Amino acid sequence: MDWALLAETGINGSLIGLMYSLVAMGIVLIYKSSSVPNLAQGSMTMLGAYIVLAYSSRFGAPIWLAIVLATLSMFGIGIAIERIALRRLAGRPIIMILMMTLGLEILLRAGSLTIWGATGRPMPIGISDDPLFLGALLINRAYAAGAAVAIVIFGLFALFFRTRMGVVLRAISDDYTAAWSVGISVERGVALSWAMASVVATVAGVLWASVQGVDQSLAHLLLKGVTVAVLGGMDSLGGALLAGLLLGIVEGIAGSYLDPLLGGASRDLVDAAMLIVTIMLRPHGLFGRHDIERI
Template sequence: MLFFVALLVDGILAGSVYALVALAFVVVYRVSRVINFSLGEWVTFAARLVGTGTHALALPLAGALAFASAGMAALALAFNHVVLHRLIGHPPISLVMVTIGFGAVLQASTVLFFPAGSGAISLPVPSEPIEIGGLFLVPGKLVAAAIAGLGVLIVARVYRTRTGLALRAIADDPQAAMASGIDIDRHVVLTWSMAGVIAVVAGTLSAAVWGGGLSLVLVGLKVFPIVVVGGMDSVAGTVVGALLIGVLESEAAGYLNPVLGAGFSSLAPYLVLLGVLLVRPYGLFGTPGIERI
């Protein structure tokens, strides 16, 4: 039983970080309906910027986060304005292919411009595990989960402000929102800036927990099972989906990997993705699509 609980707690801690990564996807999708297939590369690139700030520029972690946030927000705005804005009215597959191509550019830039160790980030907490109720927990994971949870709460709070109401109105009916005087372009800029900043925080936490190598791209790929399970346009659904995927992955690693192979826990979220697409394609909390036939 203790083994099950240990895996459960580890899955919840991982799922908390996954939730923040997934929010970088959801905030953009809700407003622009862009499916960002390059999110893993965004997170990796952002982590390298933070690592460069702490190592090469000798900045404190807070300064490196500010430096990377400014850089990623500018990058997100440039990508939206220079690339995506020109594809308005094109088939959705064009947007998908552009995000995939941009991801390849980011990955190549990460390898080309950043040294191999620049993604190494450590949080200012003790490294020795602490015992709580018979469970040995890594302080870094606890702090990362707490920061990620705080980030999720901040994003949820933003959607309850006047600006958040405008974002929700745009997500529900862009034409009606424009007719009511909401500046859609300005709010699209805001969401892409938010996505860039969220990617920085999520990338920093991911690098601190799992290492800052190119394998962080795989963390970004877990976004798709998460948003499909929770609902691609739901913040609450994203959190629930992230926790479910985190727990599923952790329990599968403990119980199924010894039987089915070491990589099954990495495959399990995508099996769930396929199942949810067959049964409830808009997710647990997503908005059902209505199309005129």
Template structure:
């Protein structure tokens, strides 16, 4: 039982880091219907910029503030220069635009800041914590706390502020929202800026865990099963699905890995996502499309 609980808790805590990445996708998709494949590259760029400023001798608070400013400005520029002119194009066109944008951002980031792996120390050591016979990672606890706090802040922002209410109106019906005076361009800029900040938090968490390198942009692939299971339009769904994926991966690796030969954690999340596509294509909390003919 101790092994089961330890594996389950470790998987749940690790799953919150998947959720951090998925939330950035949800925000943009919910507001504009765009699957922003460049989210992983933006995550990489912000983490690389932060660790580079630290290596130049900047104190952590100043480096964090500067990274936030540059990240938000970059996100606003992407929305204004790249996505807005393509607003009326097909979904596939928008997806391909973000796909190409991801390579541009990755090349720019590594061209300016180098391609070597950078160690990132956020002041939280990955020390073991014992709860009786159960071993828990201290870093995973902090990461889970950050994910939960960020989710609560986003929930307050989108449910209690005028901008948040406008965003929900745009998500429900962009045409109707525009007809009552809501500025779609402003809402999209806010969403891209918030998504960039969420990506920064996710980039720092993943960078501290596995180092800041090109592979950091590939965490976007881990977000896909989370989005499919939780739903592309639900922030809460991203959190719950991340927990499900993290726990399922850990348990499958522990109990099924010895049977199938190990390595199950690399594909088990996609197996779960495939099941959900057959059973509930919109995910646990996704909005089903209603078509009238």
């Protein structure tokens, strides 16, 4: 066995996995505050990337400014989605809410096809294609940058949830009736979580687009995001980070050793297996809360 190759695939896999975590963290943010599993997170990621391109190519903004503007726009779009589409469904059966997010997913994907077409475009954020050398191992620069950003974003959220407003959001996710009873505006809290998920989607969109270009296939990241979110426990940001790491490593190693045997589909098979096995054996994931029971 070639240990250097194994280490290389493991490391690159873990970096890719952390980039999956970015998508998963958006799903977790919304799920935590309102128990809505957001199936539109993938297409929100895609939309974020398209909006960056729109600012930079249509209005000629430098790429960093385009990213800032797109982040702000997506913040507003997140609030609008919650206000227009989700709020009226509060208290309705979860299946209707789930179908609503699926509808949004289709709407955003089809809408982007209408507006921007299906041609893939590059997202030039200035990361060189040359690999980083870690001893004898080759590390992909774009993946390394993405993983670093994922960790930074996770750290920012960890800090945010210690602030007064963060504590209020966690209170909403614990018991929204009790939150109402002390004057917390639950609706505004949920809207804020959609806004934050949209901002994370933009960041994920930019990073993934810098690897694979901007087109509708970015929306397929939903499957990775959902798998990682479920594996991490749906309501745990730390869980999403570690589950991403785990999925990335397993997927990378499976990809390089099983692809020759399975004809190139082994990554998706590994994802599907992880998702299904998690739901069957450990529905609350690795780090999801089992409800606290008093001893």
